Amino acid sequence: MMKRRIKVLQLHPDYNIKAHDFADLGEQIFKALPDDRYETVNAFLRGRPAPGAPESRAHRSVYFELSDAQLKGLRIRALWALYQFCRAEQFDVVICNRFKPVNMMLQLTRLLKVPLCIGIAHGFGEYDRFYRRRQAKRLIDKSWRFVGVSPAVKQYLLDCDCGFTESNTVAITNAIDIEQAKALQLTREEAREQLGLDPSVRLIGALGRLVPVKGHIYLIRAFASLKDRHVDAQLAIIGAGREEKNLLAEVDRLGLTGRVHLLGFRADALQYVRAFDIWTMPSLAEGLGLALLEGMSGALPVIASNVPAMLPLIEGAGGIAVPPADSSALSGALDTYLSLSDAQLREKGNQAYQYLVENHEIFSFRQKYLSLIEGSLKD
Structure with missing residues (x-):
């Protein structure tokens, strides 16, 4: 009997696929995942490609087409749409890019029981507000791993003292092809x-x-x-x-x-x-x-x-x-x-x-994400 492939969702705030993916690190993460072992889905909270525009290399792309208003405040409709989608799909891994997708999945993780969620922080300041730190500290559990796109971003997360720790937070420096x-x-x-x-x-x-x-x-x-x-x-x-x-x-x-x-x-x-x-x-x-x-x-x-x-x-x-x-x-x-x-x-x-060439080549970047996913799923 053929073993089921690991099902991976990557969640973005906006549609952002380019014709060339040399610096599209979301697409580079998908390139790291062997097709025979992983089934990949790319999802975007806002936007969709115009006719003829490039699409993700993922096996499937999903466009929620939520409005700015729906992604502000309590985001009830947006959370419900994401919850229904993830519950139906039964993902093994959810990778969240930037604060909004991370925050939404933090609120849904315990209901969905996703085995592994990865939150990628691309910069500073996302957890400067007290209520965001308090919420993160309350919601981060053993299913979560976090990535800072540089050692400095990783240190920012650790310094927030709200659930980001040396055991669940790593730095994977950005790279280009x-x-x-x-x-x-x-x-x-x-x-x-x-x-x-x-x-x-x-x-x-x-x-x-x-x-x-x-x-x-x-x-x-x-x-x-x-x-x-x-x-x-x-x-x-x-x-x-x-x-x-x-x-x-x-x-x-x-x-x-x-x-x-x-x-x-x-x-x-x-x-x-x-x-x-x-x-x-x-x-x-x-x-x-x-x-x-x-x-x-x-x-x-x-x-x-x-x-x-x-x-x-x-x-x-x-x-x-x-x-x-x-x-x-x-x-x-x-x-x-x-x-x-x-x-x-x-x-x-x-x-x-x-x-x-020696420090930011794409093959090392891909391998680090593959190791993070496979190592975390084994824990």
Whole structure:
């Protein structure tokens, strides 16, 4: 008689499947689970793919299509829908991404008696509120394991002192599929041509949503302070968001028109990474910051804020760490790299790439999740 496959649900707050999964860590977890032993289901509380949009590699995808209102407050309807679904499916493992799915499954676990639930924390602050810590402490039981996407996020969970312990909480550092990422990347010349950027300049780059926490305004101010010292340098930022108008106003105020380029949203933005000579990530806070790893995949020297989740990565890659929201320190770091020769910059970029290969490759990431699931089911 054929043994029943282990049934795994992965639960997300929003539909977020991309055409390329080099940095889609939910999809990478599914890749870790052998088809002959695991049956996989991907579920999304909000959203669904438009016609022709990519879908998960899971054996089946489910879209609850709940509204924002239904996912606020007590979430009675949302909890009932999730309870009915899980009760009917009888999952062996439920993997919850981010706070809302974790919180909902915490409330349902004792009713559903799921053998293993895994909550993945992607950043800081989710348990800062007292009532959330009190609820977690009351509801976390022996069926739960928790993953921080960096050692710093794991430590944040432990410091909350609300049920996260050394025995049920681990750090599994984020990773990217390096070979897939490299295959997507255009050459320096092709990338600059498609972005409409001068092929002859020294180009500082950044990638991320245009929101205050990403710290782009400090990057622009840092660049302004050295624009006359490095007249062949320019700055380009790929991304869109609510901060765009403020950033454009700052560019105009500082007289940087033509030297700073806000390139907007670009599909498959990683393909343009080799357009740049220096990669920056001036975030005020990060859980890990996949964009930092993406820059390393293009063999670029890196400058980033020394927030706890990113500091070990920057130091390991031989990059320059600066305090967040410190334009003066950021300007000094940029000046250091812009003063190097092309050969010296390439050497720094290769050092960052070697660190990425040795510490953040996708096969180790997959194996850690597979070991967590199989080891926990045996306990």
